[in-house]
Amino acid sequence: MWRICALLLFGCIISTNARQRRSIDLIAAHGLITQEKLPYDTMPGGYHVFLQPFPSDGYFEGKIKINVTVQHKTHEIVLHAHPDLILLHCNITQLTPPDDELRKENSTDDGEPDTTPKPIGIESSEKVRNKPLFNIVLQTNVKPGALLEIFIHFTGRLFNETSEGLFRSSYVDPITKETKWFVSTHMRPNLARSVFPCFDEPVYKVPITVSIARHQNMTAVSNMPLESTKPHEVMEDWVWDTFQKSPPMPTFSFGLVVSEFSYLSYNVTDDEDVSLRIWARPDYISAVQNVSEKVEKSLNVLEEFWGVPYPLQKLDIFALPNYQATRPADSWGLLLFKESELSGRGSWHLTHELVYQWLGALASPFWWSDAHINNALVRYVTAYATQKMNETEPFNNWPMTMLYSIYYEFSKRYPYGKGTAIKQDSTSAKTELIFRMLNYTLGERTFMHGMQRFMNDRQYKTFFGDDIWLSLTEQARFDEKLPQPITVNEIAASWITKDRLPVVTVTRDYEKSSANLSQRVYLRERPHDVPDQEKFLWWIPIVLVRQDHLQFKNTTPHTWMRREKDITIENLPGKDMFIIVNPEEIGPFPVNYDARNWNMLAHFLCSENRTKIPVATRAKLLHDAWNLAYAGDLSFATALNMTWFLKYEREYLAWDPVFTLIDHIGRHIDSSSVHKKFQTYVRTLLTPLYEELGNEPQEGESEGRAHLRSSSKIFLCQAGYKPCIEEAQAAYNKWMESSVPDEGNPVANQYICPVFKWGTRKEWEFGLQRVINFPPTRKPSERTYLLKTLAGCPNDSKKIERLLDIAILEQNGNFTDNDCYLIFSMLTGGANGYTSLFNFLRKNWDTIKVRFEEKPHLWNTLVTSATTVFKTQEGLDMVSELYVERQSEFGTADFVIEKALKNIKEETKWSNENLPVIEKWLDHNIKTNDADRT
Known part of the structure; x- marks a missing residue:
C-alpha cells in the first residue's frame, strides 16, 4: 500500500450558482445520461487527484482531496462514483468555519471564530444502489459558508476491453519483442466518476491538480505542464509527478497518459509560447512528423476565429496503438487519436479536437442538453477552419453529403424510427447547418465577431445554448444586420425545435x-x-x-x-x-x-x-x-x-x-x-464518364476523381455494363480455380455482386458452397458479406429459390436463425428478391408455418420481407390474394399484412402516376444505337 503526499490546499475556490433558465434543448434527454442532478448543497472548489496505475496488473490506486463550500445547511454530501470504483476510506475536515461564525470576527463581541481545521464526524458513507452515487451522511449539520476538505481513498480496474475511463492497452516492441503497456483516459461524456469520486457534471468547473505515480522508465503526461518529480515513498524505481494546477475545467476534460512513447517537440503559434509534443510508440514516431504543421495551421485559424489565444501553455498529442474508442479523446491540453487518424493526409480530425480546446474546455456547456449545441457548433467551426486552410478533404463535398442525409431522414413520415442515436446525430447535423446558414445570412464578419463576443463572455465559465444565440443577436444588431425585435434565438428555434424541414x-x-x-x-x-x-x-x-x-x-x-x-x-x-x-x-x-x-x-x-x-x-x-x-x-x-x-x-x-x-x-x-x-x-449516362476516367487511377489524381471512378463503375456493373461483368468474372475465376478455396477469398468485394447478379449458375453455386463450408478459423464478417451478396444480388429467381430451399425447407445445419433473418432482409433490396420470397412463402406456406411456429420473430420478418415492398398493381393483387387465402393464418404477422396492403396501395398510386412519364421520357431521349453500344 502506498502513502499519500503532503496536504495541498487549493487557493482558488469557485462558487457556482446554478442558473435556472434553460437553453433550447436539442434533445429532450441525452440517450446515455440521466437528467437527475446532484444537490446544490455543496459546491466543489478544486481537486487534488493522486493516481498510481499498475498497467501490467490491470488496476489502479488513488486518493483524492476535494475542497467544497457548503451552500445550504446540510448533513449530507453526495458525489458521483461509478459502481466499479472501490471506495476504501473517507474522512472530512472543516478548513474554515461557516459564514455566521466568520461574521462574529468583525463584531463588538470578544468572541472570535475558531479557524483551526477540525475533523467532522461521519455517520455513514456508502454507494447508492443502482446509481453512480456516493452518499456521505455527517453526524451534525454544517452551515452555509463552511469550507470542507473531503478525502477519499479508492481503487479501480484498468479497462483493457474498451478505451473508456482510465484504460490500459499494449503493443509489442519490434526490437525486443516485449509487451509494452500504457495507461490513458477517455472521460467524455461522464466517465470521470469511473476514475475518482467527483462532482461529475459539466456545471462544476474548478481547478484540478494531478499527481501521478509511475515507474521511472515511463513518462506521465497530464493536462498541465509538469511542476515537480519526487521519489516514491515506498516503491523503489517509482516516482511521483505533480503537475501545475489547471484553470477551472469540467471533469470530462481531465486527462493523463503514462507510457514509454517517444515524442517530437515544437513551439507553435505566432508568439511561439505554446509547447507542442507529438507522441507515438518509438517505431511509429516517423509517421507523425507532419502533424505539427497541421496543428500550427489549425491553431492560427482557430485563434483568429475565437479572438482568444490557445488557452494553455502546452499541447500534447498522442497516436495510440489499439485505441478502440469511436472518436478521439479531447482532454484539455491532451489529445488522443488512433494512429491512422493522426498519420493520415487530412487534418479534419485534428482540427475537430482542437476546436474543443476552446468550446468545451475553455467555455463548457452547463448541462448535457447544451452539449448537443456545443457539438453542432464544434462541427461547424471545424468545417469552417478546414476550408480556411484550403483543405479539400473529403474532396470538398461538405456540407452536401450531410445535407442529403438529413433531407432524407426529416422527410420520412416517422423520422428516426426507434433510433435515439440517429435522432441525436440528425438533430446535431441540422443545428450545424443552422450555424452555417447564419454565417452566410448575417455575414462572416458578424458571425465571427458574435462568436468572439460569446467566448469572451463565457471563457472559464459554463454556458447555455441561449448564450450563443444572444451573442449573435447582439453582434448582428451592432452591425445593423438584424433589426429589432428579431432575435437569432427566434430564427434558430424555428429550425431546431422541429423534427422536420x-x-x-x-x-x-x-x-x-x-x-x-x-x-x-x-x-x-x-x-x-x-x-x-x-x-x-x-x-x-x-x-x-x-x-x-x-x-x-x-x-x-x-x-x-x-x-x-x-x-x-x-x-x-x-x-x-x-x-x-x-x-x-x-x-x-x-x-x-x-x-x-x-x-x-x-x-x-x-x-x-x-x-x-x-x-x-x-x-x-x-x-x-x-x-x-x-x-x-x-x-x-x-x-x-x-x-x-x-x-x-x-x-x-x-x-x-x-x-x-x-x-x-x-x-x-x-x-x-x-x-x-x-x-x-444509366449505362448511356455513365459509360462516357467511366471511359474518360479510365479503369486505373492516375498518378496524383484527386480524391474526388478516384471516388467518381469507383462510384460510376459500381453503378455500371449494377446496370449490366459488359466490360465490368467480364472483369469481375475473370477475377472470380481465379478463386474457382484455387485448390483450397475455403482457406480464403482472393476476390475483391467489388467483384462479388456483379458475378452473382449477372454471372452463371455455376459461379453462384460456388459461392453458396463457400458459405456452407466456411471454416471457423476465418473472420465471420467474411461469411456474412458472402451470404448477403448471395441473397441480395442475383437476377435469377432460381438462385434465390435454391438458397431458400436449403436454408428454410431442408434446414441445413450450416444456416442459423440469424442467417435466415439476414437472407429475408437482403431479399427486400430488389423486385426479383422479394417476389421470389413471396412465391416461396405462398408455395410452401404450411411447411414454413410449422417451421416458424415457435419463432414469431422470424415469422414476422419473413412475412414483412415477402409482402411489404411491392410497388405496382400486380404486386398489390398478389398480396391481396394471399391475404384472402390465408386471412386467419397470419398469427402474429396479421398486423404486418394489413400495413403492407395500405403501403402498397400508396406505392401503386405513385407508380401509376410516374411510370408512364418516366417511360415516355426514356423512349424519347435514349437512342437505339446508344443502347447497342453499351
Missing part, C-alpha cells in the same frame, strides 16, 4: 416579373399525411440569384419568410431568364419552381456557361429536382431533363447525388417493365 415553392408570374413563394413541410415518403403539418412554419432566408446577374458571393437575404406561409417578391428578371433561390444550400431546405424556370435551368446547364453556376449549386439543383419528383411534387420528365448536363460534368460533387438517386429510383421501378429501359439510361 421545409420546402419552398417558387411560382413565377412572368408577365408581372414577380413570384409567389410558399413554405410547407418537406415530405418525401408517402403518404403525406403528417398530423398538424399546416402549423409548421420557419424563419427562412430568401437568398436569390438571377440569370442576368450570376453573383453567388452576395449571400445577404433578399428577404425573410418570417414564419409566413406565402410571400410575394417583385422586380424579377424577364421571362426568358431563370432565378435560383437558396444557392449553395445556404439554408437546409429544397426549392421547387414552376416548369418554365426548371426548363430554363436545364437548358443553361447544358450550355458552355454552366460553370458560371458553382458546382455546389449545380448539385443542389439536381438533387432538389429528383427528390421533389420522387416525392410527387415535380414531373419526372422535368427532373430527368436536369440530368443531361452530366454528359459534360466531371466534378464529383455534382455527380454525388446522382448515384443515390439512381439507386432510389431504380429500386422503386425494378418490378416494372420500365426498369430495363432505366438501366439503359
Whole structure:
C-alpha cells in the first residue's frame, strides 16, 4: 500500500450558482445520461487527484482531496462514483468555519471564530444502489459558508476491453519483442466518476491538480505542464509527478497518459509560447512528423476565429496503438487519436479536437442538453477552419453529403424510427447547418465577431445554448444586420425545435416579373399525411440569384419568410431568364419552381456557361429536382431533363447525388417493365464518364476523381455494363480455380455482386458452397458479406429459390436463425428478391408455418420481407390474394399484412402516376444505337 503526499490546499475556490433558465434543448434527454442532478448543497472548489496505475496488473490506486463550500445547511454530501470504483476510506475536515461564525470576527463581541481545521464526524458513507452515487451522511449539520476538505481513498480496474475511463492497452516492441503497456483516459461524456469520486457534471468547473505515480522508465503526461518529480515513498524505481494546477475545467476534460512513447517537440503559434509534443510508440514516431504543421495551421485559424489565444501553455498529442474508442479523446491540453487518424493526409480530425480546446474546455456547456449545441457548433467551426486552410478533404463535398442525409431522414413520415442515436446525430447535423446558414445570412464578419463576443463572455465559465444565440443577436444588431425585435434565438428555434424541414415553392408570374413563394413541410415518403403539418412554419432566408446577374458571393437575404406561409417578391428578371433561390444550400431546405424556370435551368446547364453556376449549386439543383419528383411534387420528365448536363460534368460533387438517386429510383421501378429501359439510361449516362476516367487511377489524381471512378463503375456493373461483368468474372475465376478455396477469398468485394447478379449458375453455386463450408478459423464478417451478396444480388429467381430451399425447407445445419433473418432482409433490396420470397412463402406456406411456429420473430420478418415492398398493381393483387387465402393464418404477422396492403396501395398510386412519364421520357431521349453500344 502506498502513502499519500503532503496536504495541498487549493487557493482558488469557485462558487457556482446554478442558473435556472434553460437553453433550447436539442434533445429532450441525452440517450446515455440521466437528467437527475446532484444537490446544490455543496459546491466543489478544486481537486487534488493522486493516481498510481499498475498497467501490467490491470488496476489502479488513488486518493483524492476535494475542497467544497457548503451552500445550504446540510448533513449530507453526495458525489458521483461509478459502481466499479472501490471506495476504501473517507474522512472530512472543516478548513474554515461557516459564514455566521466568520461574521462574529468583525463584531463588538470578544468572541472570535475558531479557524483551526477540525475533523467532522461521519455517520455513514456508502454507494447508492443502482446509481453512480456516493452518499456521505455527517453526524451534525454544517452551515452555509463552511469550507470542507473531503478525502477519499479508492481503487479501480484498468479497462483493457474498451478505451473508456482510465484504460490500459499494449503493443509489442519490434526490437525486443516485449509487451509494452500504457495507461490513458477517455472521460467524455461522464466517465470521470469511473476514475475518482467527483462532482461529475459539466456545471462544476474548478481547478484540478494531478499527481501521478509511475515507474521511472515511463513518462506521465497530464493536462498541465509538469511542476515537480519526487521519489516514491515506498516503491523503489517509482516516482511521483505533480503537475501545475489547471484553470477551472469540467471533469470530462481531465486527462493523463503514462507510457514509454517517444515524442517530437515544437513551439507553435505566432508568439511561439505554446509547447507542442507529438507522441507515438518509438517505431511509429516517423509517421507523425507532419502533424505539427497541421496543428500550427489549425491553431492560427482557430485563434483568429475565437479572438482568444490557445488557452494553455502546452499541447500534447498522442497516436495510440489499439485505441478502440469511436472518436478521439479531447482532454484539455491532451489529445488522443488512433494512429491512422493522426498519420493520415487530412487534418479534419485534428482540427475537430482542437476546436474543443476552446468550446468545451475553455467555455463548457452547463448541462448535457447544451452539449448537443456545443457539438453542432464544434462541427461547424471545424468545417469552417478546414476550408480556411484550403483543405479539400473529403474532396470538398461538405456540407452536401450531410445535407442529403438529413433531407432524407426529416422527410420520412416517422423520422428516426426507434433510433435515439440517429435522432441525436440528425438533430446535431441540422443545428450545424443552422450555424452555417447564419454565417452566410448575417455575414462572416458578424458571425465571427458574435462568436468572439460569446467566448469572451463565457471563457472559464459554463454556458447555455441561449448564450450563443444572444451573442449573435447582439453582434448582428451592432452591425445593423438584424433589426429589432428579431432575435437569432427566434430564427434558430424555428429550425431546431422541429423534427422536420421545409420546402419552398417558387411560382413565377412572368408577365408581372414577380413570384409567389410558399413554405410547407418537406415530405418525401408517402403518404403525406403528417398530423398538424399546416402549423409548421420557419424563419427562412430568401437568398436569390438571377440569370442576368450570376453573383453567388452576395449571400445577404433578399428577404425573410418570417414564419409566413406565402410571400410575394417583385422586380424579377424577364421571362426568358431563370432565378435560383437558396444557392449553395445556404439554408437546409429544397426549392421547387414552376416548369418554365426548371426548363430554363436545364437548358443553361447544358450550355458552355454552366460553370458560371458553382458546382455546389449545380448539385443542389439536381438533387432538389429528383427528390421533389420522387416525392410527387415535380414531373419526372422535368427532373430527368436536369440530368443531361452530366454528359459534360466531371466534378464529383455534382455527380454525388446522382448515384443515390439512381439507386432510389431504380429500386422503386425494378418490378416494372420500365426498369430495363432505366438501366439503359444509366449505362448511356455513365459509360462516357467511366471511359474518360479510365479503369486505373492516375498518378496524383484527386480524391474526388478516384471516388467518381469507383462510384460510376459500381453503378455500371449494377446496370449490366459488359466490360465490368467480364472483369469481375475473370477475377472470380481465379478463386474457382484455387485448390483450397475455403482457406480464403482472393476476390475483391467489388467483384462479388456483379458475378452473382449477372454471372452463371455455376459461379453462384460456388459461392453458396463457400458459405456452407466456411471454416471457423476465418473472420465471420467474411461469411456474412458472402451470404448477403448471395441473397441480395442475383437476377435469377432460381438462385434465390435454391438458397431458400436449403436454408428454410431442408434446414441445413450450416444456416442459423440469424442467417435466415439476414437472407429475408437482403431479399427486400430488389423486385426479383422479394417476389421470389413471396412465391416461396405462398408455395410452401404450411411447411414454413410449422417451421416458424415457435419463432414469431422470424415469422414476422419473413412475412414483412415477402409482402411489404411491392410497388405496382400486380404486386398489390398478389398480396391481396394471399391475404384472402390465408386471412386467419397470419398469427402474429396479421398486423404486418394489413400495413403492407395500405403501403402498397400508396406505392401503386405513385407508380401509376410516374411510370408512364418516366417511360415516355426514356423512349424519347435514349437512342437505339446508344443502347447497342453499351
